Amino acid sequence: MPCNLTAFVMGFLLKEYTDGTYNYSDGINNDILDVAKLKEMVSEIIKHQQNPIPRYKDKFIVTTTAEERAFNEASSKIFGIPINLCNSVEQTRERIRQKMKNLSFPIWVLKYVLDGATLKSGKDVVSSLIDDYSGIANNSNYGIAKTDSDIAMAIGKLCIENPGVIDDLALLVTKDKCTEGMKAYLKQYEDGVLPKLANEVNDGGQFINRLKKKFDADAANWVWNTDTANQKINEVVQEYRIIAQSNKILPKSTSFDGTIREWTDKCDMIRISYLYAKNYWEDLSDLMELLYDIKKSGVLLESKREKFLEQITTNGDAFNRFYNSQTDLFKKACAFIVGRFSNQEIQEIFRLLPKNLFTAEKSDYQxxxxxxxxxxxxEQSAAKLKEMWRNKTQTDSPRQWSKKYLMPILCMISSEDVPAARAAFGALNRKNPDANSIEKATEFLERADFFERLSSQEERDKAFRENIVKSYSVMLEDLDEVRNDLKRRIPVDPYDWFGLPDVDAKLAAMAEYNYNKTGCGKALEKIEDMDAAEAKQYLKRLIKDNMIVGMEIIKGK
Known part of the structure; x- marks a missing residue:
């Protein structure tokens, strides 16, 4: 019956179990059973009997052997686990495994730094303890089957017989020491192949971090035995072999990821679609397929690394020959499109192709x-057209000719040819005319008869007077002055003066200014010099020839 007397009797009967040789357990937590813990256990069970406690867990008193206690205490110190969490083999094992997850490499690599360590116990003893803890992490690491309890008892016995081994291993179980141990292991693994390759590519010691990433990628790396670890080491060795071999072909790289980036950058400069030229790669077929996959995904899958290493070793020189003379393969793969061009023209066409075509689909590439x-x-036709113009006019374009001579070139063209000339000159003035415009402009210039007139000062003045100044030429006799005045007053290029209303307005203003200045006086002088009959006859002719004069006379009446 749950009461104070029951609690007293239970405490009295169970107090002999609080001498430190027994543990308390609720199935999850374990701790040394002392008087305080016994009081807590008895109090909780009495209360639970009176008023059921939610999530109550049954309590037990469990026995521990000297070896088990030694195992728990040693593990607590070596791995930095609170002692109250190390009260059974099962619980301590789980805590050890959690701690091992935080180490950079499996604990067995510590055996390779023992020669340089100062030990209280012997090297063989520490090595044996390391093996035992490797077994605690994964008992399949033992050659023969042993239970966790067997291994724990062996650890406890070893620590009882060699108390100094606990301090020895506690100083070794750190990330830095595990890294040091792995480096020492790598020096003797396959004659130090990985450090030698790392030195060859001048990676500055980064190989150990690359290997660490391999171990970090697997949450269970702490249980790996040497065979499993060696597989990961071999993967890194393979990566460094790829780096070293690639450095003979590509710009130097010191890391695997950097090497893959160099390969993708190299592929950017290949102006031939892998798929379009698939039937022409010959000995490079396998390598180019691998590069195509690398360029598409940005990675080299582990399953393809051995083949890639084999290909760059066997065909690295062939790849360089192809890369440095891509037009040879381009000419074969695209023969239907470029077959009519000379080798030099094909090279020029190839240079015009954009980058990053290696992964293009066949239709897109074509x-x-x-x-x-x-x-x-x-561009070739446009260049020939412009060259023809330069040879005939010594100017770069019709617009530039007009600037040079301060007159619109269209005024040099006969009226029936102005539409065709305007189109042809437009093609010559544009930076990138279309093929149809180039063709029509070429035809027009080949039959043109105005080039000789363009170089004649007399012809230029005549055309400017007749087609630009027109009737105002009586008042505007100095054509150079007219040109310069228009240049100052008209905000567009001389090429665009042809047919521009603003030009006519400015010419009219200039003519009126000159008329008011001197022209009117000259006209009056002429009339004064005429007799009445002659003046009358002149006025009649003027009325017949000039509607404006006739209209002014009519209005005057």
């Missing part, structure tokens, strides 16, 4: 090549 060929043809 379209790109065709548009590049069209652009090349257009």
């Amino acid at each position: 379209s790109t090549v065709q548009s590049t060929v069209d652009k090349y043809i257009s």
Whole structure:
């Protein structure tokens, strides 16, 4: 019956179990059973009997052997686990495994730094303890089957017989020491192949961090035995072999990720679609397929690394030969499109292609090549057209000719040819005319008969007077002065003066100014010099020839 007397009797009968040789357990937590813990256990069970406690856990008194206690105490000190969390083999084992997860490498690598360590116990003793703790992490690491309890008892016995071994291992179980141990292990693994490769590529010691990433990638790395760890080491060795071999082909890199980036950058400069030229790669087929996958995904899958290493070793020189003379393969793969061009023209077309075409789909690549060929043809035709113009006029364009002579070039063209000339001159003035405009402009210039007139000062003045100044030429006799005045007053290029109303308005203003200045006086003088009959006859002719004069006379009446 739950009461104070029951509690007293239970405490009296159970007090002999508080001598430190027994543990308290609720199935999850374990601790040394002392008087305080016994009082807590008895109090809780009495209260639970009176008023059930939610989530109550049954309490037990459990026995521990000297070896088990030694195992728990040693593990607490070595791995920095609070002693109250190390009260059973199962509980301590789980705590040890959690601590091992925080180490950089499996604990067995510590055996490779024992030669340089100052030990209270012997090297063999510490090595044996390391093996036992490796077994606690994963008992399959033992050659023969042992239970966790067997291994724990062996650890406890070893620590009882060699108390100094606890301090020895406690000083070794750190991230830095595990890293040091792995470096020591790598020096003797396959004659130090990984450090040698790392030195060859001048990685500054980063190989150990690359290996650490391999271990960090697996949450269970702390249970790995040497065989499993060696597989990861071999993966890093393979990566460094790829770096070293790639450095013979690419700009130097010191890391695997950097090497893959160099390969993708190299692929950016390949102006041939892998898929479009798939039937022409010959010995490079396997390597180019691997590079295609790398460029598409940005990574080299582990399953393909051995093949990639084999390919760059076997075909690295062939790849460089292809890369440095891509036009040879381009000419074969795109023969239908570029077959009509000379080798030099094909090289020029190839240089016009954009970068990053290696992973292009066949249809996209063909379209790109065709548009590049069209652009090349257009540019070549445009260049020939402009060269023809320069040879005939010693100017770069009709617009530049007009600036040079301060007159619109269209005024040099016969009226029936002005529309065609305007279109042709427009093509010459544009930076990138279309193919149709170039063709029509070429045809027009080849049959043109005005080039000789363009170089004649007399012809230029005549055309400017007749087609620009027109009737105002009586008042505007100095054509150079007229040109310069228009340049100052008209805010557009001389090429655009042709047919511009603002030009006519400015010429009218200039003519009126000159008329008011001297022209009117000259006209009056002429009339004064005429007799009445002659003046009358002149006025009649003027009325017949000039509607404006006739209208002014009518209005005057």
